[in-house]
Amino acid sequence: MKKKWQKLDYIFHPRSIAIIGASANPIAKGYDYLKGHLEFEFPGEIYPVNPQASELFGLKTYPTIRDIPGRVDYVMSAIPAKPTVEIIDDCAAKGAKVIQIFAAGFSETGEEEGIKLEAELLSRARHGGIRIIGPNGIGLHYPKGRIAFARARFSREGGPVGCLIQSGGHAWNMVSSGSIRGIRFSKLISFGNACDLNETDFLEYLVGDPETEIVVGYIEGVKDGFRFLEVLKEADKPVIIFKGGRSESGMRAAASHTGSLAGQDSTWEALFQQTGAIRVYSLEELIDVALAFMYTPKIAGRNVAIIGVGGGASVQAADECESAGLSVPLLPREMQEELKTITPPEGSSFPNPVDTQGLWRPAEFSRTIELIAAWDEVDMLLFHVLVELHAQFKGRSALDSIVDTLTLAAKRVKKPMAVVLQTFGSPPGMSKLYELQKGFIEVGLPAYPSVARAANAMSKVLSWGMG
Amino acid sequence: MKKKWQKLDYIFHPRSIAIIGASANPIAKGYDYLKGHLEFEFPGEIYPVNPQASELFGLKTYPTIRDIPGRVDYVMSAIPAKPTVEIIDDCAAKGAKVIQIFAAGFSETGEEEGIKLEAELLSRARHGGIRIIGPNGIGLHYPKGRIAFARARFSREGGPVGCLIQSGGHAWNMVSSGSIRGIRFSKLISFGNACDLNETDFLEYLVGDPETEIVVGYIEGVKDGFRFLEVLKEADKPVIIFKGGRSESGMRAAASHTGSLAGQDSTWEALFQQTGAIRVYSLEELIDVALAFMYTPKIAGRNVAIIGVGGGASVQAADECESAGLSVPLLPREMQEELKTITPPEGSSFPNPVDTQGLWRPAEFSRTIELIAAWDEVDMLLFHVLVELHAQFKGRSALDSIVDTLTLAAKRVKKPMAVVLQTFGSPPGMSKLYELQKGFIEVGLPAYPSVARAANAMSKVLSWGMG
Numbered sequence: 001m002k003k004k005w006q007k008l009d010y011i012f013h014p015r016s017i018a019i020i021g022a023s024a025n026p027i028a029k030g031y032d033y034l035k036g037h038l039e040f041e042f043p044g045e046i047y048p049v050n051p052q053a054s055e056l057f058g059l060k061t062y063p064t065i066r067d068i069p070g071r072v073d074y075v076m077s078a079i080p081a082k083p084t085v086e087i088i089d090d091c092a093a094k095g096a097k098v099i100q101i102f103a104a105g106f107s108e109t110g111e112e113e114g115i116k117l118e119a120e121l122l123s124r125a126r127h128g129g130i131r132i133i134g135p136n137g138i139g140l141h142y143p144k145g146r147i148a149f150a151r152a153r154f155s156r157e158g159g160p161v162g163c164l165i166q167s168g169g170h171a172w173n174m175v176s177s178g179s180i181r182g183i184r185f186s187k188l189i190s191f192g193n194a195c196d197l198n199e200t201d202f203l204e205y206l207v208g209d210p211e212t213e214i215v216v217g218y219i220e221g222v223k224d225g226f227r228f229l230e231v232l233k234e235a236d237k238p239v240i241i242f243k244g245g246r247s248e249s250g251m252r253a254a255a256s257h258t259g260s261l262a263g264q265d266s267t268w269e270a271l272f273q274q275t276g277a278i279r280v281y282s283l284e285e286l287i288d289v290a291l292a293f294m295y296t297p298k299i300a301g302r303n304v305a306i307i308g309v310g311g312g313a314s315v316q317a318a319d320e321c322e323s324a325g326l327s328v329p330l331l332p333r334e335m336q337e338e339l340k341t342i343t344p345p346e347g348s349s350f351p352n353p354v355d356t357q358g359l360w361r362p363a364e365f366s367r368t369i370e371l372i373a374a375w376d377e378v379d380m381l382l383f384h385v386l387v388e389l390h391a392q393f394k395g396r397s398a399l400d401s402i403v404d405t406l407t408l409a410a411k412r413v414k415k416p417m418a419v420v421l422q423t424f425g426s427p428p429g430m431s432k433l434y435e436l437q438k439g440f441i442e443v444g445l446p447a448y449p450s451v452a453r454a455a456n457a458m459s460k461v462l463s464w465g466m467g
Numbered sequence: 468m469k470k471k472w473q474k475l476d477y478i479f480h481p482r483s484i485a486i487i488g489a490s491a492n493p494i495a496k497g498y499d500y501l502k503g504h505l506e507f508e509f510p511g512e513i514y515p516v517n518p519q520a521s522e523l524f525g526l527k528t529y530p531t532i533r534d535i536p537g538r539v540d541y542v543m544s545a546i547p548a549k550p551t552v553e554i555i556d557d558c559a560a561k562g563a564k565v566i567q568i569f570a571a572g573f574s575e576t577g578e579e580e581g582i583k584l585e586a587e588l589l590s591r592a593r594h595g596g597i598r599i600i601g602p603n604g605i606g607l608h609y610p611k612g613r614i615a616f617a618r619a620r621f622s623r624e625g626g627p628v629g630c631l632i633q634s635g636g637h638a639w640n641m642v643s644s645g646s647i648r649g650i651r652f653s654k655l656i657s658f659g660n661a662c663d664l665n666e667t668d669f670l671e672y673l674v675g676d677p678e679t680e681i682v683v684g685y686i687e688g689v690k691d692g693f694r695f696l697e698v699l700k701e702a703d704k705p706v707i708i709f710k711g712g713r714s715e716s717g718m719r720a721a722a723s724h725t726g727s728l729a730g731q732d733s734t735w736e737a738l739f740q741q742t743g744a745i746r747v748y749s750l751e752e753l754i755d756v757a758l759a760f761m762y763t764p765k766i767a768g769r770n771v772a773i774i775g776v777g778g779g780a781s782v783q784a785a786d787e788c789e790s791a792g793l794s795v796p797l798l799p800r801e802m803q804e805e806l807k808t809i810t811p812p813e814g815s816s817f818p819n820p821v822d823t824q825g826l827w828r829p830a831e832f833s834r835t836i837e838l839i840a841a842w843d844e845v846d847m848l849l850f851h852v853l854v855e856l857h858a859q860f861k862g863r864s865a866l867d868s869i870v871d872t873l874t875l876a877a878k879r880v881k882k883p884m885a886v887v888l889q890t891f892g893s894p895p896g897m898s899k900l901y902e903l904q905k906g907f908i909e910v911g912l913p914a915y916p917s918v919a920r921a922a923n924a925m926s927k928v929l930s931w932g933m934g
Binding site for chain 1: 785890900
């Protein structure tokens with residue numbers, strides 16, 4: 001017998017995709033879908049559908065879905081609401097099992113017309129035996145399967161993070177900024193109004209899916225609260241959820257965005273407490289925490305060693321780690337003395353945070369890291385580095401030295417490590433930040449924009465492990 | 468009779484400055500001080516002191532302070548701790564009234580030697596009638612007076628924000644990232660260990676100083692709590708304080724950074740409640756809130772209109788505004804109907820947040836802003852814009868259209884406005900962000916990296932106004 005998640009696995013393995021409203025106009029969603037699959041090199045058949053074109057990017061283009069010669073497994077609709085409803089029967093006739101619908105203008109409008117249209121959509125789909133993802137979402141993104149709602153400038157590399165993101169904009173943001181930050185996706189589903197397949201279906205799928213190790217979700221409302229709770233309770237992977245619509249105006253916005261009944265926040269709070277799912281409060285935090293689960297999944301305890309430069313920065317780092325529920329233990333006297341033999345104490349401070357001028361002298365920095373990492377009472381190491389560091393050491397950029405040492409340490413040190421890359425916001429600083437982040441990801445070192453955000457993310461990994 | 472603040476005003480108006488340890492080596496603090504004053508075009512005499520050079524950047528250089536022919540009003544020491552102590556008598560002999568001392572290695576080390584050295588420093592200074600700023604701080608920054616601890620890549624333009632920043636690193640950060648964000652400084656003092664002139668002296672000065680309208684501070688410890696409280700109570704300007712050392716390890720770091728006794732956090736909390744001073748928890752927040760007081764000082768009430776694009780982004784924006792204590796009132800039915808006549812409702816949503824596809828059509832966006840701003844129940848407008856917006860409208864970048872409309876609106880609309888510039892972190896996005904921020908500052912529109920941070924900053928302005 002199939003396991004529950006397997007029932008939806010076919011969605012991610014179409015042999016052929018029809019893109020209704022495929023377009024050569026870069027601002028059209030039908031352009032993104034088409035270019036995305038070409039750039040991702042989708043191995044099956046791609047059938048662009050557009051009555052105004054006979055060819056798009058070298059692919060024969062069909063006036064309607066009926067004109068496609070072969071069988072169509074999966075349909076992506078990038079056309080408006082009404083015409084989408086009108087083609088459902090044709091999709092079913094072509095054997096399509098699933099349609100993802102980008103168009104808004106359904107129940108989320110709150111108007112009778114849109115509500116009726118959605119009911120009609122669902123009724124036709126049920127009748128034709130076709131499942132719906134959406135409407136009012138941007139559909140699937142599955143790098144390993146070469147299915148894309150976004151273009152290849154976003155990473156084609158797959159990974160362990162499975163996402164259910166109700167909002168199309170947040171889905172786009174998750175893939176764009178998440179990829180830059182180092183998140184690699186198993187599957188991402190943006191499901192909008194969820195008129196048919198809903199958040200619980202996708203949650204159940206991702207919780208079961210062997211390609212997914214970490215589940216993250218952005219959810220505005222839940223159709224079947226009881227089942228959602230049950231699936232969460234049974235999950236044996238971390239599930240991180242950003243619930244949109246906590247406040248009165250947020251709930252109102254959720255209703256007009258995806259037609260969702262957001263639910264009282266106290267109900268949600270109880271759900272998080274009962275299930276061990278991890279609650280976050282913004283998309284940025286969702287990315288931070290997913291990053292921590294991906295790169296530092298095993299943290300043995302709450303003790304962090306903070307290493308960087310700057311007295312004020314060290315004070316702030318210590319406060320922020322403790323606020324996030326981490327501990328910053330005092331290094332033993334002997335270790336502090338040993339650190340002073342590595343780097344002269346003037347202008348440095350070793351209790352933890354370790355504020356050391358040795359940071360840009362590779363031999364000193366490297367020995368400092370080794371010594372601290374070897375202490376049993378340290379569970380993780382957090383580095384803070386100012387990207388706009390203009391200092392030179394022996395004719396070499398101090399920043400480059402720091403980065404080299406950290407890169408080596410990331411390969412050698414067995415304890416969880418993260419780095420905070422701080423910039424003043426100058427253009428050279430920001431492009432350097434991008435480059436450094438990219439290099440660190442390659443050696444498995446996650447980067448955060450502030451100590452507060454790094455500490456919060458690591459603390460949430462710990463809470464899950466202990467929950 | 469002089470007012471209290473006037474007693475310290477002479478510090479900021481030296482006719483001549485000696486820079487001990489002036490250097491041509493760009494990583495030396497004596498380089499920053501010297502180049503800073505040259506680039507800022509300090510109008511008085513600058514005397515570089517360095518026994519190894521006869522000339523630095525075209526300025527005659529003296530082996531010791533005694534060799535300087537003229538009178539020296541102000542001394543900046545960039546040499547180590549011991550030699551600094553040794554030149555105090557010479558400084559006094561040259562008539563210097565103040566010395567700022569960069570060197571660490573004094574009481575903050577917690578070691579007997581450093582503590583003695585600081586006592587010796589203070590005793591010599593008292594004896595010679597010279598005041599000390601520091602040690603272990605980076606001293607003064609006063610753009611209007613052309614006094615600089617940093618180079619001219621940081622804004623030379625003066626402004627209303629006066630800062631007392633105990634940490635040198637945070638002072639540098641404040642001037643660097645603060646300038647990029649749009650903060651303009653009256654005076655900034657980085658006073659480190661505060662062995663003589665201390666936080667209360669500078670607070671009293673800035674609270675009285677007519678050039679300062681907003682006082683911001685980073686403080687690790689207070690020497691004279693009672694007087695500090697009194698000065699805060701009497702302040703008739705906003706005073707925003709980031710207190711470093713809230714946690715046990717943060718207090719330990721503060722002690723080893725500036726030798727400060729951080730004080731129990733509950734004492735500080737009481738102080739904030741008694742005085743109406745505004746508490747913030749990071750340097751980033753200090754900058755955010757200072758920015759809001761500078762650009763949107765007068766907000767009549769808590770009602771915000773949120774305008775941008777994206778359903779999920781709107782939900783998050785509404786939740787974040789309400790979490791920060793703002794209200795997001797429902798736009799009246801008639802106004803929503805009128806907005807629908809401006810921009811077709813499909814894919815848009817008008818209740819507030821206003822998620823409108825009209826954003827990049829200048830006429831529509833502009834009318835939308837006018838209409839909403841004219842509603843009595845709206846006290847401020849918050850825009851959220853994705854910098855990596857690749858859309859085009861009529862052959863023009865949608866982003867450029869949005870920016871133009873916002874720039875015009877910033878000049879016309881009388882209500883407080885702020886903009887959130889969101890990026891995915893791509894290099895083009897980040898350099899665009901810098902450029903947009905610069906343009907917006909010129910028209911008086913502050914930019915924040917997230918709705919949460921903008922809302923928090925504006926909410927703190929409101930709390931002060933109502934306090």
